[in-house]
Each structure stands twice: as structure tokens, then as C-alpha cells.
Amino acid sequence: MSYMTQMEAARKGIFTKEMEIVLKEESISKKDLMEKMAQGKIVIPANKNHKSLSPKGIGEGLKTKINVNLGVSEDCCDQELELEKVMNSIKLGADAIMDLSTFGDTRGFRRKLADMSPAALGTVPMYDAVAKYGKDIASMTVEDLFKVVEEHCEDGMDFLTIHAGLNLTCVERLQKNNRLTKIVSRGGSILYEWMIKNNKENPFYEHYDRLLDICRKYDVTLSLGDGLRPGSLKDATDAPQIQELIILGELTKAAWEKDVQVMIEGPGHVPLNEIATNMQLEKKLCHGAPFYVLGPIVTDIAPGYDHITSAIGGAIAASNGADFLCYVTPAEHLRLPTAEDVKEGIIASKIAAHVGDIAKGIKGAIDWDHAMSEARGTLNWQKMFDLCIDREKAIEYRRSVIESSKGEACTMCGDLCPIKRCNEIA
Amino acid sequence: MSYMTQMEAARKGIFTKEMEIVLKEESISKKDLMEKMAQGKIVIPANKNHKSLSPKGIGEGLKTKINVNLGVSEDCCDQELELEKVMNSIKLGADAIMDLSTFGDTRGFRRKLADMSPAALGTVPMYDAVAKYGKDIASMTVEDLFKVVEEHCEDGMDFLTIHAGLNLTCVERLQKNNRLTKIVSRGGSILYEWMIKNNKENPFYEHYDRLLDICRKYDVTLSLGDGLRPGSLKDATDAPQIQELIILGELTKAAWEKDVQVMIEGPGHVPLNEIATNMQLEKKLCHGAPFYVLGPIVTDIAPGYDHITSAIGGAIAASNGADFLCYVTPAEHLRLPTAEDVKEGIIASKIAAHVGDIAKGIKGAIDWDHAMSEARGTLNWQKMFDLCIDREKAIEYRRSVIESSKGEACTMCGDLCPIKRCNEIA
Numbered sequence: 001m002s003y004m005t006q007m008e009a010a011r012k013g014i015f016t017k018e019m020e021i022v023l024k025e026e027s028i029s030k031k032d033l034m035e036k037m038a039q040g041k042i043v044i045p046a047n048k049n050h051k052s053l054s055p056k057g058i059g060e061g062l063k064t065k066i067n068v069n070l071g072v073s074e075d076c077c078d079q080e081l082e083l084e085k086v087m088n089s090i091k092l093g094a095d096a097i098m099d100l101s102t103f104g105d106t107r108g109f110r111r112k113l114a115d116m117s118p119a120a121l122g123t124v125p126m127y128d129a130v131a132k133y134g135k136d137i138a139s140m141t142v143e144d145l146f147k148v149v150e151e152h153c154e155d156g157m158d159f160l161t162i163h164a165g166l167n168l169t170c171v172e173r174l175q176k177n178n179r180l181t182k183i184v185s186r187g188g189s190i191l192y193e194w195m196i197k198n199n200k201e202n203p204f205y206e207h208y209d210r211l212l213d214i215c216r217k218y219d220v221t222l223s224l225g226d227g228l229r230p231g232s233l234k235d236a237t238d239a240p241q242i243q244e245l246i247i248l249g250e251l252t253k254a255a256w257e258k259d260v261q262v263m264i265e266g267p268g269h270v271p272l273n274e275i276a277t278n279m280q281l282e283k284k285l286c287h288g289a290p291f292y293v294l295g296p297i298v299t300d301i302a303p304g305y306d307h308i309t310s311a312i313g314g315a316i317a318a319s320n321g322a323d324f325l326c327y328v329t330p331a332e333h334l335r336l337p338t339a340e341d342v343k344e345g346i347i348a349s350k351i352a353a354h355v356g357d358i359a360k361g362i363k364g365a366i367d368w369d370h371a372m373s374e375a376r377g378t379l380n381w382q383k384m385f386d387l388c389i390d391r392e393k394a395i396e397y398r399r400s401v402i403e404s405s406k407g408e409a410c411t412m413c414g415d416l417c418p419i420k421r422c423n424e425i426a
Numbered sequence: 427m428s429y430m431t432q433m434e435a436a437r438k439g440i441f442t443k444e445m446e447i448v449l450k451e452e453s454i455s456k457k458d459l460m461e462k463m464a465q466g467k468i469v470i471p472a473n474k475n476h477k478s479l480s481p482k483g484i485g486e487g488l489k490t491k492i493n494v495n496l497g498v499s500e501d502c503c504d505q506e507l508e509l510e511k512v513m514n515s516i517k518l519g520a521d522a523i524m525d526l527s528t529f530g531d532t533r534g535f536r537r538k539l540a541d542m543s544p545a546a547l548g549t550v551p552m553y554d555a556v557a558k559y560g561k562d563i564a565s566m567t568v569e570d571l572f573k574v575v576e577e578h579c580e581d582g583m584d585f586l587t588i589h590a591g592l593n594l595t596c597v598e599r600l601q602k603n604n605r606l607t608k609i610v611s612r613g614g615s616i617l618y619e620w621m622i623k624n625n626k627e628n629p630f631y632e633h634y635d636r637l638l639d640i641c642r643k644y645d646v647t648l649s650l651g652d653g654l655r656p657g658s659l660k661d662a663t664d665a666p667q668i669q670e671l672i673i674l675g676e677l678t679k680a681a682w683e684k685d686v687q688v689m690i691e692g693p694g695h696v697p698l699n700e701i702a703t704n705m706q707l708e709k710k711l712c713h714g715a716p717f718y719v720l721g722p723i724v725t726d727i728a729p730g731y732d733h734i735t736s737a738i739g740g741a742i743a744a745s746n747g748a749d750f751l752c753y754v755t756p757a758e759h760l761r762l763p764t765a766e767d768v769k770e771g772i773i774a775s776k777i778a779a780h781v782g783d784i785a786k787g788i789k790g791a792i793d794w795d796h797a798m799s800e801a802r803g804t805l806n807w808q809k810m811f812d813l814c815i816d817r818e819k820a821i822e823y824r825r826s827v828i829e830s831s832k833g834e835a836c837t838m839c840g841d842l843c844p845i846k847r848c849n850e851i852a
Contacts, residue, residue, distance in 0.1 A: 075827065075837040102842060127842070135841060180799045182848045189844030196851055231845075232799030233784065233792060269799075271792070272745050273785035298741065298781045300795040300802070303810070304819035308774055311734050312741045312781060315724065319698050333802070334823040336837040348734055355724045355738060358659065359699035366659060366697070369726040373606045373658030373695075376726070376759070384729070393730035397760040401501070411501040411762040415561060416528060416553070418615030419657075422608045425622055 005219040006044045008259035010037035018046045022057035027363035036060055040252070041288040043261040045096070045120045045158035045221040053158065054118035056095050058263065059290040063362055064318040064353035066093070067122065067292070067326045068346060071100035072109055076336045079109050085342055086113065092346045096120040098161070098326075102127045107151065114156035122159040122223060125149045126187040137190055138197035145203055146210065153214055159221040161265060162211065163188045164204035165247040166227035171195060173243040174228065181231030184268075188227020208251060212258045221261040223292060224248045229268035232300055236270040237278060242285075249285040263290045263324065266317075270296040275313060279320035292324040293317050297332075306332040307348035314349060318356020325349050347390055354389075379408040379419055431645040432470045434685035436463035444472045448483035453789035462486055466678065467714040469687040471522070471546045471584035471647040479584065480544035482521050484689065485716040489788055490744040490779035492519070493548065493718070493752045494772060497526035498535055502762045505535050511768055512539065518772045522546040524587070524752075528553045533577065540582035548585040548649060551575045552613040563616055564623035571629055572636060579640055585647040587691060588637060589614045590630035591673040592653035597621060599669040600654065607657030610694075614653020634677060638684045647687040649718060650674045655694035658726055662696040663704060675711040689716045689750065692743075696722040701739060705746035718750040719743050723758075732758040733774035740775060744782020751775050773816055780815075805834040805845055 003009035009016045015030065022044055023033055036042040042059030058065050068089040072082050086097055097119050101109055106128050113121055125148045132148060133140050152160055166188050174182065183189040191202055204211055215222055228244045230236040248264055255262045264286045270278055275296060282291045296313035297306050310328035318325060329337040329345030337345065357365035368387065375383035381398065388394040401411045409417035429435035435442045441456065448470055449459055462468040468485030484491050494515040498508050512523055523545050527535055532554050539547055551574045558574060559566050578586055592614050600608065609615040617628055630637055641648055654670045656662040674690050681688045690712045696704055701722060708717045722739035723732050736754035744751060755763040755771030763771065783791035794813065801809035807824065814820040827837045835843035 073837070073840055075840050102840070130842060180796065181803045181845065183844050186839050186842050186844050189847050190842065193847055193851055232802070233795045234799055271784050272741055272781050299777060299784065300798040301780065301813060302773075302777050302815045304814065304816050304823055305773060305777060308734055308737050308777055309781070312738050312778070315698055315738045316742065331823060332838070334820060334836055334838070335827045347728075347731060351725060351728050351731060351734055352738070354727065355698050355735070358697050358725065369659045370606065372726040373660055376658070377607045387727060388730065389728045390730050394760060397730055397757060401761045410760055411499070412758070412760075413612050414499055414501050414528070416556060416612050416616065418609050418612050419607065421615050421619055425619055 004216050005259045005261060006046060007037055007040065007256070007261050010034045011259065018044045018055040021055050026057060026062050028061045032061060033057070039288060040256050040262060041290070043221050043263055043290055045261065047153065047156045047158045047218050047220050049154060049218060050114050050121060050156035050158055052114065052116055052118055053120065056120060058324045060288065060323065062323070063365070064322065064356050065095035065324045066346070066349040066353050067096040067098055067324060068094040068342065069098045069100050069326065072103055072106070073101065073336065074103040077103050079104070083112060085339055086117065088339065089342060089346060090117065090119050092343060093350055094119050094346060096122055098122040100124060100127055102131050104131070106131045107155065110152070110155045110157070120158040121156065122161060123152050123157045124161040124187045125152050126190045128152065130190065137193045140194065142203045142207065149211065150214055153218040153220050157220060159223045159263065161187060161223045161225045162204050163191050163225035163227040164202065164208055164211065164251055165224055165244045166191055167202045167205040167247055168195070170228055170240060170244045170247060173240040177239045179238070179240065180234040183227065184231030185225065185227045185229055187225055191227060208254060212255055212260050215260045216258050221263060222255055223263045223265055224251055226265045226267065229266065229294065230270065232269050233271050236267060237274050241267065242281065245282060245285050249287060252286050252289045263292045266291050266293040267296045268294055269300060270298065270313060272298045272312065272316060275316045276320045279317055279322055283321055290323040291321065292326065293322045294326040295328050297328060303333040304330055306330060307345045311348040311352040314352030315355040318353055319359035321360070322356070325353055350389060377419060430642050431685045431687060432472060433463055433466065433682070433687050436460045437685065444470045444481040447481050452483060452488050454487045458487060459483070465714060466682050466688060467716070469647050469689055469716055471687065473579065473582045473584045473644050473646050475580060475644060476540050476547060476582035476584055478540065478542055478544055479546065482546060484750045486714065486749065488749070489791070490748065490782050491521035491750045492772065492775040492779050493522040493524055493750060494520040494768065495524045495526050495752065497528070498530055498532070499527065499762065500529040503530055509538060511765055512543065514765065515768060515772060516543065516545050518769060519776055520545050520772060522548055524548040526550060526553055528557050530557070532557045533581065536578070536581045536583070546584040547582065548587060549578050549583050550587040550613045551578050552616045554578065556616065563619045566620065568629045568633065575637065576640055579644040579646050583646060585649045585689065587613060587649045587651045588630050589617050589651035589653035590628065590634055590637065590677055591650055591670045592617055593628045593631040593673055594621070596654055596666060596670045596673060599666040603665045605664070605666065606660040609653065610657030611651065611653045611655055613651055617653060634680060638681055638686050641686045642684050647689060648681055649689045649691055650677055652691045652693065655692065655720065656696065658695050659697050662693060663700050667693065668707065671707060671711050675713060678712045678715045689718045692717050692719040693722045694720055695726060696724065696739060698724045698738065698742060701742045702746045705743055705748055709747055716749040717747065718752065719748045720752040721754050723754060729759040730756055732756060733771045737774040737778040740778030741781040744779055745785035747786070748782070751779055776815060803845060
């Protein structure tokens with residue numbers, strides 16, 4: 001028996017080598033994995049041309065995964081530097097890398113990534129369309145756009161962000177509902193500009209079947225973009241956002257009819273008390289498709305600290321069912337991230353994912369915490385360091401004062417360390 | 427008419443100057459404020475001897491407040507350096523400062539604080555007992571302990587952490603229920619040691635009326651400590667913790683009978699999905715007394731990043747009713763915090779408090795976000811900076827690449843800035 005996509009394999013009862021690898025990293029049964037893949041609730045983004053991939057599963061019952069955005073742009077166009085960031089991100093535990101390049105030899109860069117990245121690779125072809133055809137967006141033809149999509153598939157990208165749901169119905173909602181921040185999705189705004197200036201329907205919506213055929217051919221996972229994600233707490237959970245989510249739900253079903261794997265992209269800026277609602281809405285309207293969220297960030301007022309605002313939102317989102325977190329760095333809203341920003345963003349995102357996994361009851365997730373606290377309870381510093389999410393930072397912090405931390409305790413409590421004293425009494 | 431405490435004043439219908447100041451900073455009515463103070467749901471920690479105080483209210487319907495822990499210890503004994511940290515913390519927006527000094531001339535330091543701090547001041551007298559009488563804890567007499575308490579009250583401390591609830595009943599629970607991390611409260615462990623070694627009841631439990639009389643005299647707010655707060659996710663919401671909370675509820679009622687203001691201290695290490703339960707339990711068992719939480723931190727595995735793990739927990743706690751957040755710095759579990767650690771901790775805690783305020787619907791809280799997003803929507807950088815929680819960091823981030831951020835946009839999207847392009851189309 002043969003299959004075109006992982007979803008088709010699952011539906012035909014074929015156990016692929018990608019499923020086998022995923023199964024080893026998760027605490028789900030083979031039967032569950034295949035059932036959920038067949039239903040679209042789990043995806044394994046794995047382009048047939050991405051030979052260096054070590055596949056991961058994303059979706060219900062699996063560990064929450066994290067994505068890191070990188071790429072070459074006009075303002076930061078050193079490919080080598082960016083590749084170094086990619087490799088460091090993978091070392092730090094990124095499950096996926098989105099290459100958001102918008103400048104220079106994007107295809108060369110993409111192919112280098114596909115040659116060396118065990119992490120799943122994603123792109124937003126509309127960005128590359130700008131790199132390829134220039135900033136006069138309206139002049140791009142439908143053929144131009146599909147050419148770029150096909151190239152990305154050929155080049156081994158595992159998932160593509162396509163804002164196919166931002167159709168004329170959504171544009172109408174956008175016009176009828178005032179927003180504080182109209183469109184903050186870059187890919188979404190490019191398509192919007194194309195639609196408005198050409199007075200035409202979204203080409204990826206209009207020619208959606210063509211898009212599905214390309215994705216099916218390479219087994220590229222469609223990451224249906226949220227072009228109208230809120231860019232401020234004010235705009236969260238508003239009519240344009242939910243309208244687009246409704247359309248994405250329809251597109252999800254259509255993709256599944258062709259065995260094309262789908263993820264749904266989500267907000268964005270969302271008040272803490274609206275996050276659970278957003279997660280539930282996605283799972284309902286998009287029929288259980290994995291939810292890939294950007295943040296969400298829970299306040300607008302903390303540029304410089306949006307790794308923290310998104311860790312808060314991401315943890316709550318994950319605990320309410322989000323499957324895949326896009327990292328946010330301290331540089332968000334201010335500048336392209338430096339290597340240090342990238343690291344801060346990754347760690348914050350990994351914390352959020354893990355915290356969410358504990359809360360949603362992913363089997364084994366909390367064992368890590370128990371091991372750490374056992375080490376802490378016996379003041380076994382070596383073991384504590386080994387279990388730290390960032391071993392080097394922890395060691396550096398303790399070393400900075402090691403002379404004054406007499407023996408077992410740390411300088412927080414010194415001789416009055418409650419753990420030390422209690423252990424002595426008991 | 428006269429009154430001894432703010433609570434008594436509220437009960438007698440006396441509108442104090444402290445209430446007047448609090449009212450100006452909050453969006454609650456005078457009637458509501460006084461009613462809730464009379465019920466114990468709001469406190470205004472304001473020792474009669476703290477002349478430099480600018481009083482703040484803590485409790486139901488008010489903005490969530492944050493506390494910063496500082497102090498002089500054997501490992502870090504430079505009073506001037508510590509005072510500088512205090513002043514910086516107040517500048518950064520700390521609502522309260524807890525002086526956790528355990529070494530040297532603690533009384534001199536405390537008095538300096540009372541002379542210059544507009545922020546409310548808190549202490550843990552048991553720490554000072556160690557500074558005063560040495561580390562042979564069992565040899566301290568009940569008189570010794572009360573002497574320290576009286577001194578702190580005389581010196582103008584607005585609230586005192588007293589672990590009066592950690593009585594023999596709680597010790598029994600502790601012995602019958604295995605924990606991964608037995609006691610992680612320093613003050614709690616000192617009292618525990620005293621109790622075990624002397625085979626006696628907790629002196630603050632046994633002589634609670636005496637404690638209340640002292641507090642009443644100076645109008646010191648009792649911050650009833652959680653000596654058995656969980657120190658690991660494993661121990662969260664367990665029998666010893668909840669047993670102590672039950673006792674604290676009884677002590678709260680007894681304090682209210684003498685018009686003594688009370689806050690309840692809370693965890694600690696708590697999985698995300700148990701935070702709401704913890705908040706509800708406190709409000710029920712302690713009859714609506716304000717809840718003052720340390721974190722909570724939502725995973726044990728991130729030393730070096732516990733400002734983030736506690737921002738996650740603090741935001742969720744606040745959104746579920748916590749009234750007062752104790753900051754946690756990146757140095758938690760590793761060393762005493764540096765000035766930079768203190769800043770990181772304060773900002774993270776302020777973010778959590780604000781995010782919680784938005785979620786719990788504190789009137790006006792979200793206006794800050796709306797103003798920021800309005801500025802963002804028009805790419806008004808000056809206004810954005812002015813609204814940032816950390817103006818300097820945001821400016822520094824943008825300045826670092828200002829040459830390449832051409833005009834309005836930032837380097838994140840450059841010329842493809844969706845806000846810029848959408849504004850041009852519309």
C-alpha cells in the first residue's frame with residue numbers, strides 16, 4: 001500500500017517511520033496516535049524532501065511544541081549569522097524553525113536549512129514573494145504566488161503559513177468592525193493589500209484546491225494563517241478574528257478530504273480571561289485541528305518583556321489545549337531579535353509549554369519537576385543543575401557567590417536554609 | 427470618636443486620611459472601601475509610627491499590589507547598598523518592601539527604612555530574633571520573641587509576617603503526610619525547630635491574644651504566614667498546607683474581633699491547574715481576607731527564570747482573586763538577588779499584577795493597554811515609549827538598531843510593517 005501524506009497513511013492503517021519516531025518521544029499509544037492523525041487532531045509535518053528531519057508530532061495528547069522564527073531581512077542580512085542562530089535554537093530545544101526571510105538569496109538559505117535542520121521547517125511564502133517580485137505587491141499574479149509556494153514545497157519545507165482564510169467575507173467584517181490595530185499579520189496584510197488594490201478574492205482561497213494538490217504532493221502541512229489575529233487586547237476575540245476562524249474551519253475540512261495535514265494559527269494579543277474561550281472556539285470551529293498560537297501576549301504595555309507576557313499567555317493557552325507555541329522574544333514590537341533575545345524567547349516559551357503540559361496532564365511531564373524537587377530536598381546541587389532548563393545560567397548564578405554560599409545552602413537563606421535545618425531536625 | 431486601627435475606623439464609619447489617599451488611587455467608591463475594610467476584605471497597612479508612609483490599600487476590588495523582599499544578611503551585609511536597592515525598587519513601582527534582614531544592626535536599618543520609605547514596610551520578626559539572639563533557636567524564650575515583635579511595631583513596620591498558624595495540629599499533618607520538600611518557609615522552619623526541640627506549642631498560636639494586642643496598639647497588619655507552603659509542585663494543595671490555611675482562617679476571625687487587620691500568605695510552588703482552587707480556598711476558609719502570594723511558581727525546573735515562572739503563576743493567581751504578589755527574582759533558589767535581579771523581578775511582578783487586574787476587571791486597568799495600542803496603531807513611538815512598563819529598556823532596544831529602522835517601522839518587519847502598509851491603504 002502506498003500513501004501521499006502522513007494523514008493518508010494513518011487513515012489506511014500504515015505505520016510510517018515518522019510515526020515510529022514520534023511515538024518514541026511521546027506517552028501516547030500507537031493506536032491513539034494513528035486514530036488522531038486520521039482525524040486530523042495530530043499532524044506530523046514532514047516534507048518528503050526534508051531529508052535531515054527528525055519528525056515531531058503536534059496535537060492532542062502530545063507534548064506542547066515550540067517554534068522559533070528566524071530569517072534574513074533587508075535590515076539583517078547575514079546568512080551565516082542567521083544559520084548560527086538556527087543551530088543554537090535547535091540546541092536550546094526548538095521543535096520547529098520558521099524561516100521568515102524576506103531578502104536576498106532566500107532560496108539558497110532555505111535549501112541550506114533543509115540540508116541541516118532536524119527541526120521541522122516552516123515558511124510564509126508571501127514573504128518570499130516580496131523578496132522575489134519586489135514590494136509592488138498588487139502587481140504579483142496568481143501564477144507568481146503559486147510558483148513561490150511550489151518552490152517552498154520542493155525545497156523541503158514541512159509546513160507553510162498560508163492566509164487562505166482571509167477572504168472577502170473577512171474583509172467585510174474588518175470594514176464593519178473598527179479595530180485599534182487593523183492588521184498586524186505581515187503575511188495577512190500583504191494579501192489584504194493585493195486583494196484591495198486588485199479588487200479580487202484572496203487567490204489562496206479562490207484556488208484552494210490547487211494549493212491542496214501541491215501540499216498533498218510533498219506532504220506539506222498547511223498552517224492556516226490568522227491574518228486577522230488581534231494586535232491589541234481591544235481587538236481580541238472580535239468579529240473579524242472569529243469570522244476568519246470560521247472560514248479556517250471550512251478550509252480545514254476541505255484539506256482533510258485530500259488527506260492534507262492542517263494546523264490553525266491563532267492569536268496574538270488576548271486578555272488572560274479570554275484565552276480559554278479562544279482555545280475552545282478553535283477546537284470547535286476547526287474540528288480539533290492542532291492550534292498553533294503566537295503568544296498569546298496578555299498585555300500590550302510591556303515591550304522589552306514580551307517573552308514574559310507571552311509565557312503567561314502561552315502557558316494558559318497550552319493548559320487549555322494549544323498544541324504549538326510560537327516563541328516571542330524580548331525584542332518583539334521593537335527590533336529584530338539578537339542571539340541573546342532568541343535564547344530568552346526560547347527558554348520562556350519552553351517554560352510555558354512545560355507548564356501547560358503539567359496542567360493538561362501530559363503523562364510524565366511533571367516527573368521532571370519531581371526529580372528537581374527531590375534533588376532540592378536533599379540539596380544535591382549537581383543534580384539540580386543537571387535538571388535545570390538552563391544549566392549554564394543556574395551554575396553561573398550560584399558560582400557568582402559560591403564563596404559566600406557556605407556548603408550546601410545558597411545565599412538566599414544562608415545558615416537559615418529551611419531545607420538544611422529541617423533535614424537536620426528530622 | 428477615636429479608633430485604634432483602620433479597621434476599627436471603618437467599622438465606626440470614620441473616614442481616615444489613609445482611606446482618603448487610597449481612594450484617590452483606586453476606582454472603588456468610598457462606601458465600598460469602608461464596607462470592605464470593616465469586613466476585613468481590604469486592609470490598609472499603616473503603622474502609626476511610619477511617618478513617611480504613602481498608604482496603599484490591598485484587597486478585593488483594588489488594584490493588585492506587589493511586594494519586594496530585601497534586607498541585610500551575613501552573606502550580603504552592606505546596608506547602604508541595600509538601601510539603594512530599596513529606593514530603586516520604590517522608583518520601579520514596588521507597593522511594599524519587606525525587610526528580611528538577618529544580620530548586623532537590623533534595628534538601625536529598619537528605622538532608616540521607616541524614615542524614608544513611602545512604600546509599606548513589612549518584616550518577619552523571627553528572622554530578626556536570630557540576628558538578635560543567635561542561631562540557637564530552641565533557647566529563645568517566649569519573652570524574647572515578643573520583645574522582637576514589639577520592637578518591630580515600635581519601629582513603624584506596617585505589616586508583620588507571623589507564622590501563628592503553624593501549630594501542633596499542623597505539625598501532626600506534616601508528620602503524617604510525606605512531602606518532597608518538607609518546609610521551605612524560613613520563618614516557618616525556625617518556629618518548627620523551636621517547637622520540636624522544646625516540645626511546645628507555637629508561641630504565637632498559644633499567646634495569640636498578646637500578639638493581637640500589640641498589633642492593635644500600633645495598627646500593625648498581621649500577615650499570617652504560611653509556614654507549610656509547598657516548596658514543590660508535588661506538595662502543592664496537600665494536607666499540611668490546607669490544614670494550616672484552616673487554622674489561619676480561625677486566627678483571622680479572632681484578629682477581626684480586636685479590629686486587627688489581617689492578610690493571609692499563600693504559596694509557593696503550585697501547578698497552573700491548581701491555582702484557581704488555591705485562591706478560592708483561601709477566600710472561603712479565611713473569610714475574604716486579602717491573599718498575599720509568593721509567586722506562585724508553576725514549575726520547579728527553571729532556576730534562573732523564576733521571575734517568569736512566578737509571573738505566569740502570579741497573573742493567574744491575581745486573575746482568580748489574589749490581592750498582593752510577592753515578587754520573585756531570577757536569583758530565586760540560587761543566590762541573593764543583585765540590583766539587576768531585583769529589577770527583573772519587579773517588572774515581571776508588575777506585569778503579572780496588571781495582567782491579573784485586566785482579567786479580574788479592575789476598572790480602568792485595560793485603559794493603559796488601549797492607550798499603548800492606539801499609539802502603536804499610528805506608529806507614534808514617543809507615545810509608545812512613554813507608556814512602556816520599562817521606558818528605558820524599550821528605548822534602548824529600538825535605539826540599538828535605529829539607523830536601520832527606517833522611519834516609522836521597526837526592524838521586525840521593516841518596509842513590510844503591516845501597520846504602516848494598512849494605514850497607507852486605508
